[in-house]
């Protein structure tokens with residue numbers, strides 16, 4: 001499947017599923033206390049900055065709203081116009097834009113933080129370096145990234161396809177994703193790998209990677 005076809009399927013799939021997704025997951029953070037703990041740690045790192053924080057692949061916006069409740073100037077971006085419409089309707093005080101994570105219409109260094117939760121899973125594996133290069137471009141020096149994804153602890157492969165109702169999806173090797181983030185110029189701050197027993201839906205590991213853009217880039 002070509003890149004554009006892959007993106008079209010993802011966008012159309014989430015357009016159709018948006019209302020159901022909000023109903024199913026809109027209050028789900030309490031079922032994922034470790035996700036919420038990482039979001040809290042990320043919020044502590046980015047709170048009070050002069051630049052906004054972008055929730056990339058924000059879906060219906062409930063994580064963006066959680067960041068806002070934690071005192072972060074957060075805004076959201078999603079590929080699906082239906083998700084964006086729903087997020088705007090549900091959280092009218094937060095800015096949400098439609099767009100692609102590999103090409104965000106914001107200037108270089110314009111973000112103090114970037115969070116992406118369960119949204120790189122639909123990226124074709126060959127496109128992941130371009131997405132991480134874009135995250136690096138968008139972050140200001142010293143800015144923080146929190147990346148959360150369905151994971152695999154076997155580093156033999158980068159991507160492990162899985163059966164997803166909405167669009168083709170991949171679990172990612174935590175070690176290999178961390179290596180790609182380093183290749184993009186980001187530095188690791190912390191990582192958490194949640195045991196499969198805590199995933200009530202599929203029984204997958206979850207990877208949470210906290211990285212930052214160096215304050216000064218090496219030449």
Ligand SMILES: C[S@@+](CC[C@H](N)C(=O)[O-])C[C@H]1O[C@@H](n2cnc3c(N)ncnc32)[C@H](O)[C@@H]1O
Pocket residue numbers: 010011014025056057058059060063077078079080083099100101102116117118119120122123
């Ligand atoms: C599984 S949902 C996660 C939504 C939300 N982050 C959460 O934690 O519930 C994946 C979201 O990523 C979005 N997405 C997938 N590929 C994207 C891309 N290339 N650019 C922007 N958003 C994308 C989808 O439209 C969908 O809303």
